[in-house]
Amino acid sequence: MSLKSGIAKFAGKSSYWFLHNVLKGGTSFPGEFAMKIDPEVLSSLGQGYETVIVTGTNGKTMTTALIVEILRKKYGDILTNPSGSNMLQGIVTAFLAHKNKKAKRKIAVLEVDEANVKMVSKLLHPSVFALTNIFRDQMDRYGEIYTTYDKIVNGIKLAPDATIIANGDASIFSSVKLPNKKIFYGFKLADDKKENDFKAPVNTDGVLCPRCDHILHYHERIYANLGDFFCPNCGYHRPDLTYTVNKIIKQTPNSLKFQMGNRDYSINIGGTYNIYNALTAYSVARYFGLTDDEVAQAFEENKRIFGRQELIKYNGKQIDLILVKNPVGLDEVLHMLNTEKDNYSLVALLNANHADGIDTSWIWDADFEGLDKKKIKRLLVGGQRWHDMGFRSEVAGFDAGKMVTTTDDDSLIEELDKLPTKKVYILSTYTALLSLRKAMAEKKIIKAGM
Structure with a gap:
C-alpha cells in the first residue's frame, strides 16, 4: 500500500466513524473524501478479495442481499454495500466501513450501478459478474438498453478471467462474444412449450434480435422481454441453461414457493421478478460451492431489506x-x-x-x-x-x-x-x-x- 493510499484509507475510515457515531449517517461521503486523496484507493482496499459484481437494471439490491445471506452460511463474514449506495464512492465507503471479521474466504459481494461497472472493474479485478436484466430505466441518464449493456461490457472486458453468471432469458446477455467463462440461468417451466411460436406484446422493449434486428419470437415468455426466445430469421436463440426454475408453486405478495431442479425453495417476499433474483443468487452460490440445502436454509431466513x-x-x-x-x-x-x-x-x-x-x-x-x-x-x-x-x-x-x-x-x-x-x-x-x-x-x- 502506498503512502497516499494509506493516508486516504485513514482519512476515509476516520470520516466514516465520525459520520456514523456522531452524525448518525453517511453512505458515500467517506468514500468520496478518500478518493480526493487517492482516486485509486479502492485498488488497495480490495486487495485479496474475490469480488462479485452484481449489476443490471432491476433486482440488484435484493440479489446482492440474498447472495450475501447464502455465502455467510459457509464462509462467515462477507463484505458488501447493504445500503444500496452502488456508485464508486459508495463502494469505497463499503470497504472503509468493513470491520474485517474472521472469514474462511475473503469475498466481497457488491451491487454496482451499470454506469460504474467499468470504473469498479478497473480497480477491483472481479472474479464474478452476476447480470440480472436490462430494461429501459432513467433514459435521461442511461439511454437505450443497448447503451446500458455497452457500459457493462466495457467493464467485463477489463476482467477476461472473470466468470459471467447471467440471465439467459435476457437476449442481450448472450449477444456479445466475450472470452469469459459463462454460466446462464433462466426459467424452464415445461418442455412441451418448445412447439410454441409467438411474439411479445407490441409495447415490450428489447425484443429485436441482437444479431439481425428481426423481431424475436418466444416458446415461453415469463415477463417483459424475458423468456425462451429465438429468432426465426437468423437462428439466434436462448443459450443452454445451467440452472433453472422448473415450477412456480405458490405466489402471494409476501411469499414465494418455487422449484429449482428437483427441490422446492421458499422466500419471504412476493413477485415473479424476485424468483429471478433468487435464481441469480442460487447460481452464484453454486459457483462458490454451496449445496442446495445451504441455499434453501438461507432463503427461508432472508430478511426484508431497505425499501x-x-x-x-x-x-x-x-x-x-x-x-x-x-x-x-x-x-x-x-x-x-x-x-x-x-x-x-x-x-x-x-x-x-x-x-x-x-x-x-x-x-x-x-x-x-x-x-x-x-x-x-x-x-x-x-x-x-x-x-x-x-x-x-x-x-x-x-x-x-x-x-x-x-x-x-x-x-x-x-x-x-x-x-x-x-x-x-x-x-x-x-x-x-x-x-x-x-x-x-x-x-x-x-x-x-x-
Whole structure:
C-alpha cells in the first residue's frame, strides 16, 4: 500500500466513524473524501478479495442481499454495500466501513450501478459478474438498453478471467462474444412449450434480435422481454441453461414457493421478478460451492431489506414499502398486487429528481388499468409529482372519490392512520422513499438508517 493510499484509507475510515457515531449517517461521503486523496484507493482496499459484481437494471439490491445471506452460511463474514449506495464512492465507503471479521474466504459481494461497472472493474479485478436484466430505466441518464449493456461490457472486458453468471432469458446477455467463462440461468417451466411460436406484446422493449434486428419470437415468455426466445430469421436463440426454475408453486405478495431442479425453495417476499433474483443468487452460490440445502436454509431466513418490499408495522397496519423506478419493475409490482387476497389501500409516491429520473412519462407504460380495483379501498397519491400520479390514476379508472392527495410526508403519515384497511402497499420512487423513511424515523415509526 502506498503512502497516499494509506493516508486516504485513514482519512476515509476516520470520516466514516465520525459520520456514523456522531452524525448518525453517511453512505458515500467517506468514500468520496478518500478518493480526493487517492482516486485509486479502492485498488488497495480490495486487495485479496474475490469480488462479485452484481449489476443490471432491476433486482440488484435484493440479489446482492440474498447472495450475501447464502455465502455467510459457509464462509462467515462477507463484505458488501447493504445500503444500496452502488456508485464508486459508495463502494469505497463499503470497504472503509468493513470491520474485517474472521472469514474462511475473503469475498466481497457488491451491487454496482451499470454506469460504474467499468470504473469498479478497473480497480477491483472481479472474479464474478452476476447480470440480472436490462430494461429501459432513467433514459435521461442511461439511454437505450443497448447503451446500458455497452457500459457493462466495457467493464467485463477489463476482467477476461472473470466468470459471467447471467440471465439467459435476457437476449442481450448472450449477444456479445466475450472470452469469459459463462454460466446462464433462466426459467424452464415445461418442455412441451418448445412447439410454441409467438411474439411479445407490441409495447415490450428489447425484443429485436441482437444479431439481425428481426423481431424475436418466444416458446415461453415469463415477463417483459424475458423468456425462451429465438429468432426465426437468423437462428439466434436462448443459450443452454445451467440452472433453472422448473415450477412456480405458490405466489402471494409476501411469499414465494418455487422449484429449482428437483427441490422446492421458499422466500419471504412476493413477485415473479424476485424468483429471478433468487435464481441469480442460487447460481452464484453454486459457483462458490454451496449445496442446495445451504441455499434453501438461507432463503427461508432472508430478511426484508431497505425499501425493497420492506415490511413496516404501524398502529395496527401492515405496510409494504416497495421501490419502483421503471415501467417493467412497476408492472411486475402491480401484477404482484393482484395476488393479494384481502382488501388493501394503495399509496403511490412519485418524484422526479436526478436519482429517480427526471422524465415521469414511464408511469404511462405500466398497467394500472389491470389492477383489481375492487380490492383497493383507498388510493393515496403523493410525492413532488403527485398531480401526475393522480391524473394517471384517474385515467386508469380509479374512483376520484376514493383518492386522497398529500403533498408532504407529515400529512401522508397522518393519512396512513385513516386508511380503512389493515394492509397498505406503498409504491414509491427512490427519493420519495428516502424522504418518507426519514420522516417515519423522526416519528419513531421505524429505526433511523438503512
